[in-house]
Every structure is written in structure tokens, then in C-alpha cells.
Amino acid sequence: MSAYTATVTVRPKRGVLDPEAETTQRALERLGFDLADLRSADRFEVDLDAADAAAARARATEMAEWLLANPTIHDYDVEVGEA
């Protein structure tokens, strides 16, 4: 077993409204910042022990499917690195 950190990034699906991002963008522009676009995402860093990176990825993917992301409105990706 080795120690891994799985990073799960959860973001609104393409086409799903992202009011938090829109509000943030408006606020930045009000402060005088110049930007073309802005998207929001949630990032979870999960430390776990697994036999190999593939096993760590599989478990983190299962976590995303079950709880971290809502498949109706979210896309997610999983990156695995050695902790």
C-alpha cells in the first residue's frame, strides 16, 4: 500500500448556469479588473492508501459519483499523485 492524494474537481456541467461565477465576475469587474470569463469549481483533496495509483483513482471516482458531485448538474475530474 502507498499513500496517495486524489484531487477531485467538481464543476457545473457545460450549459448549466453558474450564478456564483457570474456574481464573482461582476464583482471583479466592479473592482476594476479586466477579465474575459470566469468559472467556479469545488476542489477536494483526498488522502488515501491504495495498492497503486489506479486503485486510488477508482476509489476517488467512486466518491465523486456517490457524493462529491451530482451527476445531474456537475462534471468532475480526478487526478492522483503520490502523497
Next chain:
Amino acid sequence: MAAHAPILEEVREAAADGTPVLGICNGAQIGCEAGLTPGAFTTNESARFQCEPVHVRVENAATPWTAAYDEGEVIELPIAHGEGRFEIADDRLQQLEETDRVLFRYCEPDGEVTAAADPNGSTDNVAGVLGTDDHVAVLMPHPERATLPDLGATDGQGVLRAFA
């Protein structure tokens, strides 16, 4: 998160056994996350908490929740939520419509469904939906806060009659 709480297993079993299950507001979010009802409720278009009276139109009166109303009837209910925007994939929305699963839609006082009457940016003005069975439903407005004359509104009584 609450959709995976242990009690949801019991709710699921009760629903399967025919017990009426109604998810209101946060309960509606949980019902959708738990897969009892289709779609999802997420951040309001305004990205703010909203607390105000709204009008909804009864889209399907042939359910325990809406038997006290006529189809097309407009009732006034309060909303109080920050994450009440109904979202669903286009093909599943079409499926909802075809199988008459939409229970309530946000509307103008005269019943017209307009974008302006949609308080939170919900897809197709959907305020409440049915699960696979008619005795399982969720809605974002609060019928239970519109049941006493002293509170100034009684339009929600009919929804709660489903439990009587």
C-alpha cells in the same frame, strides 16, 4: 450530503411500500439527490437567498398532493431558499413533460408561465415534480407555511391533505 444519511434508506423503503413522501425546500433538494425524484435543485440564478410569496400553477391535479385543486389552478405559497433553481438534462425534461411528472410551475397571478414569474431561474419554471409514483413528490415552495389564516395564507392546506 443528507441524501446519503442512514435515515434515507428508511424513507426509500417507506416510499416503496406506498407511504406518501413529500420533500419541501431542503427536503426537495434531498429527494432529488437521493434519486426519489428527477433533476436537481441548485444555486438560485440571483446567487442569493430569496424569501417571498410566489404564485404556482397546478400542472397535474390527479395526484394525492394536488387532489384538492383543479388543474391550472393558481395558488400562492412562500419560498425561502438560496438553492432552489431546478435543473435537469433536456432529454429528461422532455420525459418529465411526456409522463406528466411536473406538479407545479411558477407563474403570474393569472396563471401565465413567464420567465419573470420564475423567482430562481428554474428550468421551464418547474417548482415541484413527482417521482416515479404519484405518492412521492418534492417542491421548493412551502405549502406548510400557508395553512393558517393567522399567517395570512391558506393555499397550502390542500397539499398537506395528502397525508390525512
